[in-house]
Amino acid sequence: MKRAGFAQPWLPMLLLLPQLTIIVIFFYWPALEAVRSSFYLEDPFGFGSSFVGLENYQILLESREYRRVALFTLFFTLCVTFFSLAIALLLAVKADKVLRGATSYKTLLMWVYAIAPPVAGLMGAMLVNHSNGMITHLFGAAGYEFRNGLNYSDTAFTMILVAIWKQIPVNFIFFLSGLQSIPVSLREAAKIDNKSGTSRFWTITFPLLAPTGFFLLITNITYALFDTFGIIDVVIKGEPGNNPLTLVYKVYVDGFRGNDLGGSSAQSVVLMVLVLALTVFQFRLIEKRIHYT
Amino acid sequence: MQKRSIIPIVYILFLLLPIYWLVAMSFKTTNEILSGFSLFPQTFTLEAYRTIFTDPTWYWGYINSIIYVSLNTVISITVALPAAYAFSRYRFLGDKTLFFWLLTNRMAPAAVFALPFFQLYSAVGIFDTHLAVALAHCLFNIPLSVWILEGFMGGVPKELDETAYVDGYSFPRFFMTIFIPTIKAGVGVAAFFCFMFSWVELLLAKTLTAVAAKPIAATMTKTASSAGYELGLLAAAGTLTIIPGAIVIWFVRNYIAKGFAMGRV
Incomplete structure (x- = not known):
């Protein structure tokens, strides 16, 4: 039997049209534009641009500075992703026993989520402020002079710390929801079967959290790579100088400050390829939907 | 019980x-x-807040941010509602692939789009307007x-549509009088x-504006990098940016839990 309903064949297309239009104008067109301008060299005095083929990419790959930035980005992403996931998981497991369904607690965590990255960066900058920062004082007490913005590794430390601090609540809430969706009967059965809490965690809880974990892994990598712009901008006070930068920040610095449109576009394309790889990976993951229950 | 709560408290x-x-x-x-x-x-002082509320470069930052954020929210929801309905109710060739492919646009790094957007907006003449930022953010929102919304719509039985049709x-x-009121929780979360x-x-927001539509965060970062580095003023500005988010979170806190439960956030 054919079911009654709003079934005109043109209706779904009409409903999708606004979204598709926006995606084409604001996604595909700019993306193609970035690819196109990556093949051109902008005249430094603004007299048009000339086609240089792959030269921008060649310069990029040979640039030692770019390699240094890429290496730091890798280090930064690994640190932020690993620590924010690990700490959030640990906390979620500990809190799970105490906080079954405590909404006010989650609301509190959401507030950290609502803090803009530049404001988070500002908080970090204040904690490491040379004259009166709390962290500077702590390091000072331990006999180390902490110099944010002057010492390369100190600045990197601040950036990583702030980025982790900002991301933990998001991961925490997801892990907590994941934990609380594990059926009570399963937990009890595991309790009867198994002796130690640690082995119970690694053999039962951890695999059950895998879908949440994979999803968060991708989210965190994306976050560390792209969404930390605001944090970095404030921590280094907008002065790239000798400070650690990530790839995204370098695109901004070269394109808007240095007016190297071609080079910046080439870097954008490199980032896009990176995102494409991550996207395909995530796509496969969603399709497969790792499920155990 | 007492010992167990130590870790959450330390974390808080x-x-x-x-x-x-x-x-x-x-x-x-x-x-x-x-x-x-x-x-x-x-010595307790409100000097920093007084400066922000009396200096136009500061308080216009807030007004600009609020204008483009509201504009963006309205555009995004208006465009997303029909699209979500199409994905939720109709089966067509490649619908699932299209759904996920469109979703992954959100992962696109803003940095890639900053330059092309800048050129596009300059050419069309909407650079440094609230609309420019609002439209750019649509790409992600x-x-x-x-x-x-598709998640929330999935929870509404199809019989509702069929009854209305009959x-x-x-x-x-x-759509306007029956369906949208039914999923208003979803609209709130989105x-x-x-x-x-x-x-x-x-x-x-920073690269697509110069003066007229400059957001508060850009005013802040600019002050942060200038020579004086007025920490008190910056701290006050930062505190004020947290407040709108906190208010909105307070209103939707129960719905958000639902959104998280669906894994859709």
């Missing part, structure tokens, strides 16, 4: 300490900030809204995430 402290530090600093005098370490404001409702009338994203995004 770790989380809130920087926020406290920011708020406390906003009430300190410049002298006190520069003179060294103090846990509480010794529409896919997210479609994803959230009763002789036209599609637009059904609007919340649009609001949050647009409110905290800096890169596009």
Whole structure:
């Protein structure tokens, strides 16, 4: 039997049209534009641009500075992703026993989520402020002079710390929801079967959290790579100088400050390829939907 | 029980300490900030807040941010509602692939789009307008809204649509008067995430504006990098940017839990 309903064949297309239009104008067109301008060299005095083929990419790959930035980005992403996931998981497991369904607690965590990255960066900058920062004082007490913005590794430390601090609540809430969706009967059965809490965690809880974990892994990598712009901008006070930068920040610095449109576009394309790889990976993951229950 | 709660409490402290530090600093005098370490404001002052509320470059930052964020939320939800309905109710060739492909647009790095957007907007003449930022943020917020709304729509039985059809409702009338009120929780959650994203995004908002539509975060980062580095003023500005988010979160806190439970956030 054919079911009654709003079934005109043109209706779904009409409903999708606004979204598709926006995606084409604001996604595909700019993306193609970035690819196109990556093949051109902008005249430094603004007299048009000339086609240089792959030269921008060649310069990029040979640039030692770019390699240094890429290496730091890798280090930064690994640190932020690993620590924010690990700490959030640990906390979620500990809190799970105490906080079954405590909404006010989650609301509190959401507030950290609502803090803009530049404001988070500002908080970090204040904690490491040379004259009166709390962290500077702590390091000072331990006999180390902490110099944010002057010492390369100190600045990197601040950036990583702030980025982790900002991301933990998001991961925490997801892990907590994941934990609380594990059926009570399963937990009890595991309790009867198994002796130690640690082995119970690694053999039962951890695999059950895998879908949440994979999803968060991708989210965190994306976050560390792209969404930390605001944090970095404030921590280094907008002065790239000798400070650690990530790839995204370098695109901004070269394109808007240095007016190297071609080079910046080439870097954008490199980032896009990176995102494409991550996207395909995530796509496969969603399709497969790792499920155990 | 007592021992168990230690870890969450320590964590809450770790989380809130920087926020406290920011708020406390906003009430300190410049002298006190520069003179060294103090846990509480010794002399309580509202000077920083007074500056923000009287200096147009500061308070216009807030107004600009609020304008483009609201504009973006309205556009995103208006575009996302019909699209989400299409994905939720119709089966067509490649619908699932299209759904996920559109969703992944959200992962696109803003940095890639900053330059092309800048050129596009300059050419069309909407550079440095609220609309420029609002439209740019749609790129990220529409896919997210479609994803959230589609989840909520999936929970509404198809019989609702069929009954309305049999009763002789036209599609637009059904959609506006019956369907949207049914999923208003979903609209709230989607609007919340649009609001949050647009409110905290800096890169596009900073590069697509110059003076007239400059967001508060850009004013802040500019002050942060200028020579004076007025910490008290910055702390007050930072504190004020947290407030709108906190208010919105308070209103949608129960719905958000639902959104998280669906894994759709």
